[in-house]
Amino acid sequence: MNINSPITNTSNVSIIKKIPTKELIYYYKKDLNIDVTKYYSNLQEIYVCICEETGYKFYYPLDLGGDSDFYGHFRKYPWYYMPWKWEHKEAIRYVKKGMSVLEIGCAEGDFLSRVKNIKDVKATGLELSHDAAIVSRKKNIEVYEELIEVHATKNLEKYDIVVMFQVLEHISNIREFILSCLSVLKPGGFLLISVPNNDSFIKLDEKPVLNAPPHHLGLWNVRSLISFSSIFNLEIVSLLFEPMQKYHLPYFYQILYGNSIKNIFGNVVGKILNKILRSIFVFFVSFIRDYITGHTIMGVYKKKKL
Structure with a gap:
């Protein structure tokens, strides 16, 4: 089996674990009352792989992500789309007055609305959920219902800062995604990425349903985030660790x-x-x-x- 890394596009990849899909189907139904059978396309098992060059762990096949129906299911949980979190507070420190800010996966526009009022910036969001985009627009946020890969073709080097909160772990085509983020960013601009830290306590969870497809498609940690510096020719300004909430x-x-x-x-x-x-x-x-x-x-x- 030839598996390429979603970050480097090289075949320096090892399979470290196999997971029966019937196990994931069972726990998604038991814990979250959602049937995820259709997302596995009759697969009997899926693989956890590691990119040896970066330490990035990902699930294979790559195309196991949920659709709008899947994510719509979680809108009823107040803990899923929290309006203000630790990473929002940290990110706002990097936003200066008059900047042009793009948030990928802006949901209902809570971060952009806050930063726009506090810092007087030009705020733009990308959001694939039509219902969430409507809510954002009511907060006077400019929102496009399109992928960053599409947005990038029309907005080269437009933004001073690009942010995404708890988004990258849902993405399968990492390399294309990050390159698109960088193409809309001005030289000298900031890219902020928050993800679940799989070096933290969450790695101890033996049945991490939400840390597996169709929800999460990748498992990020310190090493894999540091690898962005060399792979994408970026300067690492900081790695910030959330204290236990x-x-x-x-x-x-x-x-x-x-x-x-x-x-x-x-x-x-x-x-x-x-x-x-x-x-x-x-x-x-x-x-x-x-x-x-x-x-x-x-x-x-x-x-x-x-």
């Missing part, structure tokens, strides 16, 4: 202790014990959570001037 503490507990307690004591007793212990855990860990690496990492890059 309070709303992630129940999930953190579940990974560390909750699943094991349920397996040992059964559903009924385990549920009671977990309810008690989870509350105690969240209370005490809240005092030290700033010292625990959280869910997200953000890479800040600068496009080199020729």
Whole structure:
């Protein structure tokens, strides 16, 4: 089997794991009440691969991503599209008055609306969800319902800063995607990318449903984000690590202790014990959570001037 890296387009790739699709189908239905059978196209298993040059792990076949129906399912969960997060606060530090800002995957325009009001910038968003785009436009945001690859053909070196929050892990054609981002960025401009940090506590989750297709198509970490510097000729300005957020503490507990307690004591007793212990855990860990690496990492890059 010849598999090329989505970043380097070379064949220096190893298969590190096989996952039965019936297992993913079962847990998506059990945990999130969604049937994902159609996204696996009758495949019996999928592969977790690693690009040896960059450390980027990705799922194969590459074309396993969800569609608008899939992502529409998650709109009912308040934790899925949060209006203001850690990475928004960090990103806004790089935005200066009068800049032209592009957000890829702007959802309902919460970040762009905030940055536009605070920094008085020219704010543009790309969003494939028609319903979300409508909401963004009501906030006086210029939104295009098109891919960055399409947008790039008409907007070369237009923007001072390009941002994306929790987007890249959903993309399969990484190389083309990043090159398109860079083509719309002015020389000396900033590219900000936030993704789940698979060096953090989330790597301990034995059943990471949302960290697998059709939701996530790639698994990013420090090494793979650093590789952008040499592959795409970028200056790394900073790598920022999210501290543990309070709303992630129940999930953190579940990974560390909750699943094991349920397996040992059964559903009924385990549920009671977990309810008690989870509350105690969240209370005490809240005092030290700033010292625990959280869910997200953000890479800040600068496009080199020729």
